[in-house]
Amino acid sequence: MRLGAGRRAAVLVSGLVASAAFVACGTVTAAPAPSAASTSYATPVTSVLVRAAPLPPSDEPLRAWCRTGVRGSTGSAECFNPNASVDRVRLHVECRRWYDPDVDTAAERIGPAGHASLSGRCWHEVDDVWISHDSGR
Structure with missing residues (x-):
């Protein structure tokens, strides 16, 4: 199935918004891009793995x-x-x-x-x- 230019832009923008939301949570690791020999016309889906960074130990007391x-x-x-x-x-x-x-x-x-x-x-x-x-x- 071939996507039109407007549809590809919408998929790209929604992917960027979703990945920006994950960036606020922690470290983002993206999957490798598909090879150039790929003949697929669909927009590739990039998987995102989010790992929350551990909090550093603190001498400050716990607060309300x-x-x-x-x-x-x-x-x-x-x-x-x-x-x-x-x-x-x-x-x-x-x-x-x-x-x-x-x-x-x-x-x-x-x-x-x-x-x-x-x-x-x-x-x-x-x-x-x-x-x-x-x-x-």
Whole structure:
């Protein structure tokens, strides 16, 4: 079966998109290209093997996972600690206007398998939101 030029381009583009998605996951190893003596008119399919790179050992303590968000003039964070150690998290909200005071919440202690919700509010717009971690005591 012979593919038209438009169909070949669509197959090529979809193959590139799929391989780009795998590149974000780890090392990509492509199969060798077919030989020039091949008489097949179909576009060859290249197999992709993805190997996740192991994480290097770290001296940093394990931390809670947090998602931050902004809705209107309120910055918030949802944190979950999947680790066996205690983590303390603080939410920092930077307000856009110079006269609007920035917000730093008190440290919230999150134990093993614990969950915390933090929020802070500006008078007007929020410029930035981030979390800081401290080992629990």
